[in-house]
Amino acid sequence: MSDASELVEIGGIQVQVNRKAIKNIHLSVLPPNGRVRLSVPMGSSEQAIRLAVITKLAWIKKQQADFTAQPRQSSREMVSGESHYLWGTRYRLNIVNTAGKHQVRIKGNDKLELAVSENTSIDNKLKLLNGLYREQVQDEISKLLPYWQKKLAVDSAYVGIRKMKTKWGSCNIEARRLWINLELAKKPPECIEFILVHELVHLIERHHNERFKSIMDKNLPDWRERRNLLNSLPLAYEDWSY
Known part of the structure; x- marks a missing residue:
């Protein structure tokens, strides 16, 4: 069975849900903007997916806040003095x-x-x-x-x-x-x-x-x-x- 991906909203947060041939649920908050990715076993129920996100809401928001606060280099112009x-x-x-x-x-x-x-x-x-x-x-x-x-x-x-x-x-x-x-x-x-x-x-x-x-x-x-x-x-x- 091939992998499947969908975008859902849980607890006010957009979550990319990837169904894969795996045994456990994996939650990631990705730079630079705190995008949330949830990899789940193929047969995971909607309730299991929601629970995996809801129980980690505070952690997700903390990670997103950290990314937002993190400084970034400005866009490169490649000029003298940069x-x-x-x-x-x-x-x-x-x-x-x-x-x-x-x-x-x-x-x-x-x-x-x-x-x-x-x-x-x-x-x-x-x-x-x-x-x-x-x-x-x-x-x-x-x-x-x-x-x-x-x-x-x-x-x-x-x-x-x-x-x-x-x-x-x-x-x-x-x-x-x-x-x-x-x-x-x-x-x-x-x-x-x-x-x-x-x-x-x-x-x-x-x-x-x-x-x-x-x-x-x-x-x-x-x-x-x-x-x-x-x-x-x-x-x-x-x-x-x-």
Whole structure:
């Protein structure tokens, strides 16, 4: 039987209900605007669905309020003087005209220099900047991955980098394939290490249960502080917690 999705209103809140071939009900409040998603087993009754939402109304509203209050970067114009972040540090963008190859450089402790031709589009400037972010994230993963795979006694088949709208990281347990969000290049280095460890631990324990937390506590004792740091920082300008 294929998955089915519908939008319903419960307790004054719009809820996206997804019927899936699963055993338990899962409730999520998603950034950036607190959209509510409820995944339920195929045969769930309307009463069970309503009860799952009604009993969590206070929690849902608290999550939505937190998202509303969370600061966001303004829309990027890619002009000189604009602020951009790399590993939690603010850099000022400096656009330099060039007739040669387009490139981006870190200049000192507070400047990102984009050398581009005069009529380069915003999108192409962003692609150039994202190329720097990708290199930085790849370098960080290359340093962290061997250490953490040995420490946790796990072996991932692949760790990729991509922009994701609602997750900082993901793990396909069967394929042992991890994805790390490119946006982590903008956050302090402690954040990407937390996400990498979090996803690697899923290769040991699939669920966010007490065993999962115990493994995190043993290997990365300050993981909760790192998670709170990550979720207290500005969301990306595209409008997309962990």
